[in-house]
Amino acid sequence: MSLQLIRVSRFTARLLNHGGVILSSATQPPNMGNQFGSNYRSLKDGPPSEPPADNEFRRLSDTDWKKRLTPEQYDVCRQKGTERPFTGAYLDNKQTGIYTCAGCGTPVFDSKTKFDSGSGWPSFYDKYKTEDGGQTVATKTDQTMGMARTEVLCAQCDSHLGHVFADGPRPTGQRYCINSAALGFKPEKDGNL
Numbered sequence: 001m002s003l004q005l006i007r008v009s010r011f012t013a014r015l016l017n018h019g020g021v022i023l024s025s026a027t028q029p030p031n032m033g034n035q036f037g038s039n040y041r042s043l044k045d046g047p048p049s050e051p052p053a054d055n056e057f058r059r060l061s062d063t064d065w066k067k068r069l070t071p072e073q074y075d076v077c078r079q080k081g082t083e084r085p086f087t088g089a090y091l092d093n094k095q096t097g098i099y100t101c102a103g104c105g106t107p108v109f110d111s112k113t114k115f116d117s118g119s120g121w122p123s124f125y126d127k128y129k130t131e132d133g134g135q136t137v138a139t140k141t142d143q144t145m146g147m148a149r150t151e152v153l154c155a156q157c158d159s160h161l162g163h164v165f166a167d168g169p170r171p172t173g174q175r176y177c178i179n180s181a182a183l184g185f186k187p188e189k190d191g192n193l
């Protein structure tokens with residue numbers, strides 16, 4: 001039993017070393033602090049294109065996820081919940097930068113594709129693409145709630161991010177309707193912040 005605990009804690013430490021997500025002051029418990037002193041989550045370090053080694057996040061247990069995430073993040077990312085519209089931290093964020101998965105820190109959307117859809121959730125007309133055209137966001141048909149929708153997930157850790165609809169603006173015509181709680185944000189280093 002004790003060996004198991006040691007292994008788990010080492011594993012957790014390794015995950016945190018992969019540029020774990022800094023939780024926002026808006027959603028984290030008050031005693032956790034926030035070194036950035038802002039309402040935005042961001043990656044601790046490392047370029048946005050740097051994915052976690054291997055795919056350790058896929059092996060996290062439900063208990064691990066509960067420890068990693070705030071209750072709100074857990075509800076959205078792991079239970080496929082939806083935050084209330086017009087309440088999310090990133091709805092009106094106009095900063096230039098990269099939106100990351102709250103579960104694992106992988107870049108999932110670029111601020112360049114963010115637009116105001118009026119829906120009450122952060123909206124993007126395209127998903128993030130790596131320099132070599134790789135994709136970090138996966139989609140899956142979702143038949144729940146009596147509707148046929150397309151779910152948007154982090155391809156790295158399988159966290160639920162939101163849904164995508166075909167009523168978005170040009171050039172893609174897509175509207176990625178994403179929960180703020182499923183996102184982190186890394187401002188562009190040399191941007192106008």
Ligand SMILES: [Zn+2]
Nearest residue numbers: 101104154157
């Ligand atoms: Zn992820």
